[in-house]
Amino acid sequence: MKISTLLVLFSFFLTIFSKTYVGEDTYEYPLFGEADFATEEIPQEIRNSQQNMNINMQTLPMMIMPNRGQTDSRVEYLVKILGSGNIFFTKEDIVWSINNSVMRLTYPEGNLKDLDHGEELEGKVNFMIGNDRDNWVIGLPTYEHIAYNDVWKGIQLRHKIEDTRFVSEWHIERGRDYKKIKIEVDEWKDLQIDDNGQLLYKNTTGNVFLIENPPVFIQGETHLNGNYQIKDNIITFKINDPKFVPKKKLIITG
Template identity: 85%
Template sequence: MKTLSGLLFFCLFLTALSKTYVGEDTYEYPIFGEPDFTAEEIPQEIRDSQQNMNINMQTLPMMIMPNGGQTDSRVEYLVKILGSGNIFFTKEDIVWSINNSVMKVTYPEGNLQNLDHGEELEGKVNFMIGNDRDKWVIGLPTYGHISYNGVWKGIQLRHKIQDGSFLSEWHVERGSDYKKIKIEVDEWKDLQLDENGQLLYKNTTGNVFLIEKPPLFIQGETRLNGNYQIKDNIISFKINDPKFVPKKKLVITG
């Protein structure tokens, strides 16, 4: 799902230095601070990693990276959307922190404990916060995707960056049932589908936002007709296509 495109997600802007999610617990997610050092004080290993990247950072609006100590310990991985926001992946939820808005995505009755990363990319990331070098995080890898394996039996949730967009894909293995997929996001209300099958929601101030266009359902080389469905503010999927073969491998992208 362009998930939440992210799955769900829309045009918001970022606030830069830190984000806070306040729910039943309070998550503090410090991301960047003001460095108290001069350019000449940057360690050589950081200079080397910058020189060896061979990547113009302006072409990398998003990066998937592990938590190496630069943020709350409950976060396993995060996506830094340069100039826009942050997405935090834990073993309990996914937290979007964008433009002073925070949304927590959960999967009722799903299991987020098995979280892993894909191939390592060329770029490295450095976090230099304050003037205590022992607290700097240097040379973090970046990844092509991260995956929650076995959210439900035979169902994987994969997040990746493709062509400048953040995508979410549900990979449903042969013999598994896509109807088990349930998505819930706090702070949402009045979820609805418009006449084009686009998923909309109304925030607490009454503004209506497009969350996502209709999802794509693919079996082999066949694209199937389907859409979101909403019940009790829970998002799921519905395939209404005679070409659909139940229990055959399926990929859902949105």
């Protein structure tokens, strides 16, 4: 199937599945409500694509997009995970709203004010809810990544999508200390590291969700041994490798 058709389908599915996901009282980031189309109002290109709705939704792309009025004004960017939920990026926190479970990440003593995006991609996203075209958000750009610059001096937090997988990357400049990185999760979440080194959390209903894959530490062409650490709901990193050079640039991926 042509990529243009996939993007049309993705736009259509966003329209149908843009539900409200509610977090804590002060962290409610709903998207537009349920779609309520009159058939004649659906653009012809989207109506034509409905015959292909048997496509596996899991093969459709996640996309990083800006907030242009389709959700709470505190949100700068969001990732729509089709059929599962959303990830919201603000200048104070990152909120995962997945399968009606909400997880809020903050960065103690860190700064999230400097937030920008990477290269713009070809794909566009439309939110078209209801019959009033004035309330539609059309032609949203999509980006290769978004980044929080200088969360700590010389330490950038970057998020991107690789092969439909959401990836977090820490870029630590030469001479900066990776041990400054601290990630705090809502206190009522049960954080754990499994036998494979994956970072998991358990919500109040007992469901366990993967937050991050085992961390990968890279200096130049060298992969270093290391792992997550958890203390008092604070996530940090620990490198256990004699090849580690503290003053050399470091990338941590999860």
